[in-house]
Amino acid sequence: MEFSLKNEQQQLLSKMATNDGHGENSPYFDGWKAYDSDPYHPTRNPNGVIQMGLAENQLCFDLIEEWVLNNPEASICTAEGANKFMEVAIYQDYHGLPEFRNAVAGFMEKVRGERVKFDPNRIVMSGGATGAHETLAFCLADPEDAFLVPTPYYPGFDRDLRWRTGIQLLPIVCHSSNDFKVTKESMEAAYQKAQEANIRVKGFLLNNPSNPLGTVLDRETLIDIVTFINDKNIHLICDEIYSATVFSQPEFISISEIIEHDVQCNRDLVHLVYSLSKDLGFPGFRVGILYSYNDAVVSCARKMSSFGLVSTQTQHLIASMLSDETFTDKIISTSSERLAARHGLFTRGLAQVGIGTLKSSAGLYFWMDLRRLLRESTFEAEMELWRIIIHEVKLNVSPGLSFHCSEPGWFRVCFANMDDESVRVALRRIHKFVLVQGKATEPTTPKSRCGSSKLQLSLSFRRLDERVMGSHMMSPHSPMASPLVRAT
Amino acid sequence: MEMLSKKATCKSHGQDSSYFLGWQEYEKNPFNEDTNPLGIIQMGLAENQLSFDLLESWLARNPDATMFGSNGGSIFKELALFQDYHGLQTFKTELVEFMAEIRRNKVRFDPQKLVLTAGATSANETLMFCLAEPGEAFLIPTPYYPGFDRDLKWRTGVKIVPIHCSSLNGFRITKAALDEAYDEALKLNLRVKGVFITNPSNPLGTTMNQDEFNHVISFAVSKNIHIVSDEIYAGTVFDSSKFTSIIEAIMDRTLEKTDIWSRIHVVSSLSKDLGLPGFRIGMIYSNNETLIAAATKMSSFGLVSSQTQYLLSKLLGDKKFTRHYIQENQRRLKKRQQVLVSGLQSYGIPCLKSNAGLFCWVDMRNLLSSNAFEAEMELWKKILYEVGLNISPGSSCHCTEPGWFRVCFANMSQETLNLSIHRLQAFVTSNGDGNYQNQKLSTRISRRNSLVVS
Numbered sequence: 015m016e017f018s019l020k021n022e023q024q025q026l027l028s029k030m031a032t033n034d035g036h037g038e039n040s041p042y043f044d045g046w047k048a049y050d051s052d053p054y055h056p057t058r059n060p061n062g063v064i065q066m067g068l069a070e071n072q073l074c075f076d077l078i079e080e081w082v083l084n085n086p087e088a089s090i091c092t093a094e095g096a097n098k099f100m101e102v103a104i105y106q107d108y109h110g111l112p113e114f115r116n117a118v119a120g121f122m123e124k125v126r127g128e129r130v131k132f133d134p135n136r137i138v139m140s141g142g143a144t145g146a147h148e149t150l151a152f153c154l155a156d157p158e159d160a161f162l163v164p165t166p167y168y169p170g171f172d173r174d175l176r177w178r179t180g181i182q183l184l185p186i187v188c189h190s191s192n193d194f195k196v197t198k199e200s201m202e203a204a205y206q207k208a209q210e211a212n213i214r215v216k217g218f219l220l221n222n223p224s225n226p227l228g229t230v231l232d233r234e235t236l237i238d239i240v241t242f243i244n245d246k247n248i249h250l251i252c253d254e255i256y257s258a259t260v261f262s263q264p265e266f267i268s269i270s271e272i273i274e275h276d277v278q279c280n281r282d283l284v285h286l287v288y289s290l291s292k293d294l295g296f297p298g299f300r301v302g303i304l305y306s307y308n309d310a311v312v313s314c315a316r317k318m319s320s321f322g323l324v325s326t327q328t329q330h331l332i333a334s335m336l337s338d339e340t341f342t343d344k345i346i347s348t349s350s351e352r353l354a355a356r357h358g359l360f361t362r363g364l365a366q367v368g369i370g371t372l373k374s375s376a377g378l379y380f381w382m383d384l385r386r387l388l389r390e391s392t393f394e395a396e397m398e399l400w401r402i403i404i405h406e407v408k409l410n411v412s413p414g415l416s417f418h419c420s421e422p423g424w425f426r427v428c429f430a431n432m433d434d435e436s437v438r439v440a441l442r443r444i445h446k447f448v449l450v451q452g453k454a455t456e457p458t459t460p461k462s463r464c465g466s467s468k469l470q471l472s473l474s475f476r477r478l479d480e481r482v483m484g485s486h487m488m489s490p491h492s493p494m495a496s497p498l499v500r501a502t
Numbered sequence: 503m504e505m506l507s508k509k510a511t512c513k514s515h516g517q518d519s520s521y522f523l524g525w526q527e528y529e530k531n532p533f534n535e536d537t538n539p540l541g542i543i544q545m546g547l548a549e550n551q552l553s554f555d556l557l558e559s560w561l562a563r564n565p566d567a568t569m570f571g572s573n574g575g576s577i578f579k580e581l582a583l584f585q586d587y588h589g590l591q592t593f594k595t596e597l598v599e600f601m602a603e604i605r606r607n608k609v610r611f612d613p614q615k616l617v618l619t620a621g622a623t624s625a626n627e628t629l630m631f632c633l634a635e636p637g638e639a640f641l642i643p644t645p646y647y648p649g650f651d652r653d654l655k656w657r658t659g660v661k662i663v664p665i666h667c668s669s670l671n672g673f674r675i676t677k678a679a680l681d682e683a684y685d686e687a688l689k690l691n692l693r694v695k696g697v698f699i700t701n702p703s704n705p706l707g708t709t710m711n712q713d714e715f716n717h718v719i720s721f722a723v724s725k726n727i728h729i730v731s732d733e734i735y736a737g738t739v740f741d742s743s744k745f746t747s748i749i750e751a752i753m754d755r756t757l758e759k760t761d762i763w764s765r766i767h768v769v770s771s772l773s774k775d776l777g778l779p780g781f782r783i784g785m786i787y788s789n790n791e792t793l794i795a796a797a798t799k800m801s802s803f804g805l806v807s808s809q810t811q812y813l814l815s816k817l818l819g820d821k822k823f824t825r826h827y828i829q830e831n832q833r834r835l836k837k838r839q840q841v842l843v844s845g846l847q848s849y850g851i852p853c854l855k856s857n858a859g860l861f862c863w864v865d866m867r868n869l870l871s872s873n874a875f876e877a878e879m880e881l882w883k884k885i886l887y888e889v890g891l892n893i894s895p896g897s898s899c900h901c902t903e904p905g906w907f908r909v910c911f912a913n914m915s916q917e918t919l920n921l922s923i924h925r926l927q928a929f930v931t932s933n934g935d936g937n938y939q940n941q942k943l944s945t946r947i948s949r950r951n952s953l954v955v956s
Contacts, residue, residue: 078578324807
């Protein structure tokens with residue numbers, strides 16, 4: 015009965031509505047269910063799961079709230095701002111409020127140290143970066159075409175770029191042996207593989223700073239990438255959503271700087287994705303930005319933005335906020351300091367028990383190396399370890415498998431979405447877990463390369479056999495049924 | 503290799519339509535009472551600007567909506583971080599109650615069956631992605647809102663097959679027209695997945711009657727297809743008792759326990775009822791759980807800003823306000839429509855009898871130089887450039903008969919409306935004899951079509 019009902023639904027609705035293209039059956043989301051059903055709270059649920067799988071920036075809300083309180087005219091609901099209410103509420107022009115575009119362009123320039131200029135007329139709104147990615151895929155590629163993307167990469171790309179567009183994502187495999195850098199050889203190999211499979215490559219998708227690595231791309235690599243796409247005459251989509259989360263050296267270099275200063279390139283191939291969800295911590299406001307150097311893409315994307323415009327109430331607030339340069343200077347520098355402090359606290363804390371992390375200078379997370387804790391170097395072992403971390407250590411971290419990492423044992427750990435006390439609790443739990451397992455550890459420095467080590471850690475495997483799920487490596491919680499926050 | 507996608511280089515975005523071209527001309531030379539009194543008056547934009555004073559005075563009384571709660575505590579951070587695609591529960595609860603209120607509480611909605619989207623534009627596209635494969639078709643009665651060509655077809659690859667409606671019976675949907683459209687789809691080798699209705703109709707301004715419901719529902723039942731009902735103008739009905747939602751229609755026919763129940767989907771928005779198009783608040787409502795699950799995931803591509811959800815949850819939570827607003831707004835719309843209708847009528851231009859919407863469907867057939875779409879375009883250009891009114895030609899709405907125009911009346915002041923009527927009057931008078939070649943014929947048509955003259 016149930017089968018035929020499901021079958022009937024599948025015929026009643028489109029394939030798109032009933033397939034797995036939404037990507038929510040990935041292990042990335044499974045840990046969230048554990049968190050949702052048992053969320054940590056310092057007093058109400060001190061033994062609950064701490065959410066370290068959500069890349070949110072909660073470190074500067076004090077500054078933001080202070081600004082909002084001091085600038086009541088930025089809201090169209092206050093006495094000071096209500097005179098703008100009607101004008102803002104009826105404005106539905108998909109170009110967006112001019113002051114909004116100007117303010118966003120100015121902010122993007124500031125984040126890049128004024129080293130480049132952005133034209134507000136090339137700024138196109140979208141439903142978050144999620145919407146921007148999908149729109150670019152619709153504009154640049156036909157169904158079955160492919161984009162190359164370096165691994166590991168943000169799991170949401172599988173949905174955003176592919177689900178409704180029909181395009182494919184092909185990996186440019188990166189390895190820990192060189193800190194997961196993109197090389198000319200790996201790009202070329204991926205491209206050739208596509209050619210051999212008769213798949214038409216239309217673009218290259220880059221995330222800089224990288225999610226999940228937290229690294230920024232160096233100038234040479236960026237130049238290599240631009241040269242590559244220019245030679246192959248394919249598009250470059252550069253997602254710079256974490257551009258203002260840089261907290262130490264090396265500094266962030268935007269693709270816009272490379273094409274303006276470093277290398278000649280057909281600019282019609284270059285497109286940026288941006289958002290205020292990470293830098294400012296406003297994922298709820300859905301401020302997605304698509305910036306293209308290609309006039310036809312701007313024109314097409316703008317028409318498509320009708321499907322995901324930014325609420326004018328929000329455009330108005332953001333225009334006001336980002337045009338206050340005293341404020342934006344302060345928030346960029348303070349955010350950077352606080353992220354540095356938080357990142358350092360965690361990575362040093364982990365190093366004390368011999369857990370290494372990839373050296374990074376940006377992002378709201380770090381890339382943790384737990385290869386030595388694996389029973390064997392397989393993704394099954396990674397999933398086993400992950401389930402222990404969720405259910406016994408009670409931390410929701412994201413397994414490298416869900417980021418399409420080619421090597422098992424890596425985990426992304428988010429650190430900017432909690433208060434200081436939660437950080438201490440999380441570290442204590444990790445220390446306890448590692449130490450209680452009864453092995454020798456030597457403190458490693460946070461900056462060490464994640465090379466080989468002779469440390470052996472034994473884990474409690476008593477429940478592992480029960481949890482082995484076979485080749486699918488799906489957690490017992492799939493498919494995701496609980497309320498889901500979008501992939502971040 | 504073609505650098506951009508087919509979607510980017512084709513014309514399916516529909517923006518080359520005269521509907522949008524008229525807007526562009528308006529942008530170049532927009533009327534302003536003080537600074538540009540001879541400019542083009544925008545009568546091609548279906549906006550509701552009549553009741554902003556009510557919203558503004560509500561805001562003045564309710565500083566709570568600023569995200570710094572009544573006890574001074576800030577919820578700014580919570581809202582800024584809230585990106586759950588299920589939406590703010592308080593907002594959805596208030597929204598469904600508002601929707602029910604508009605429908606005289608004859609229908610109750612469950613907030614769990616509601617998906618929030620970035621405007622009805624996004625809701626309609628999302629439904630097509632969920633209900634049809636590329637190349638499959640939906641049947642839509644003509645004339646219809648020009649934006650559907652983009653919203654329903656562009657990125658989805660879904661086809662539209664028109665259900666031709668005629669002025670002979672007031673553009674009502676008939677069984678014959680439905681069957682003809684279905685046969686046409688078969689001839690074109692298109693699999694029909696559903697019927698898409700807009701009720702109240704854009705551009706007609708009419709609400710569906712019981713006969714039409716009978717035809718559409720029986721048709722959808724017999725063909726085992728979906729019904730999508732875009733009810734975005736539900737709150738603009740001058741008299742609530744005259745509007746029946748598709749859900750009420752199904753319940754009246756006691757079909758809730760049959761298959762068709764899971765194939766009924768309603769779209770709405772706050773852009774027309776409350777006049778808030780900038781806030782991008784749209785919704786899909788359906789009893790089909792699988793659809794709701796899929797559409798909810800898809801809404802990731804166009805969520806409603808959390809601060810906007812919060813503001814509206816407060817506004818709609820004030821029931822005294824919403825009741826008063828609904829009634830007063832309807833009263834003002836009705837009054838405004840009557841000004842336009844009587845103004846046009848006074849020099850021989852009839853309108854389709856309507857009871858809803860932010861526009862009238864105006865019969866200018868007797869102003870055409872010939873009964874052809876070229877003549878309609880000629881007339882449209884004259885009205886745009888010489889008279890200075892941007893109105894929407896029926897051909898842009900896929901009307902099968904030349905000479906009809908959609909004229910909006912709720913997006914301007916009373917004075918501007920009077921001025922536009924005056925301009926048109928002057929045009930009609932001065933263009934007198936030249937355009938009345940078919941006067942005798944049109945008089946005969948007018949008498950026969952007494953249904954359509956208001």
